[in-house]
Amino acid sequence: MSETVVVAGAFVISYGLIVTYAVYLDIRRRKTT
């Protein structure tokens, strides 16, 4: 696998986890209001 693909994958995984957590918090907040 090329270096660029591995690095891009790591960035996508990291940002993906952050966005997923932010969306999870938003869903939890909406459930209580």
Place this chain on the structure above:
Amino acid sequence: MSRIRVLFGLAALLMAVGLWLALNAPPDALQGEYSRLINIHVPSLWLAFLAFGVTALGSMMWLIRKRPRWDRLAAASVEVGVLFTGIGLVTGMIWGHAVWGIAWDWGDPRLASTAVMFFVYLGYMALRGAIDDPVTRARRSAILGVVAFVQVPLVYFSVNLFRTLHPTQSVRPDGSTMPDEMLIAMLVNVVAFTVLYIALMAARIDVAIAEEGADSEQALAGDAVKPPKISEVEDV
């Protein structure tokens, strides 16, 4: 626009700038493109240390003042800290596999101590989930929040104290071992991730307050909202 949306907007803007700088900084002569991973790996673990420090502070303040807001702060910070420790571990493994030829080595003090830190704070979250009474939950988790912080400086200084695969700090009080463009990109990402931490904390504390409000409303409603027991339901 709410305060949380503004914080998330600012964090997204700074992260976009950080990403642009990370992708445009010159690659390392030895590591090539893999060196760009420093722009996520270091900010993530910096945030983890910050988050667990805030947890220790919140825990200590709860033990002194017994105010719910300190418990909320500690609990929120652990959740965010665990997320960023996870990201730091994943990016570290990808980087290690590419550069060292091995993704994980339990014999390496930095790697092993970071994994232990990750699992200890996962345990903190499990402890909170296992206790229903809010005061008991706050007291027990505050004690763990203070005690668990002992390992954080150990994780940070493990690269200086032991011989490890992991390199020592690139930025030290006496200067940096990195070229200016790489250093600026990394520092912008550290600032962007710190703003993101503040945004996530604000959102997480907001959720905690909303959930506490919903719980107390349910408690006030008492038996009226409880479903009837099977034995109490008459046959039709």
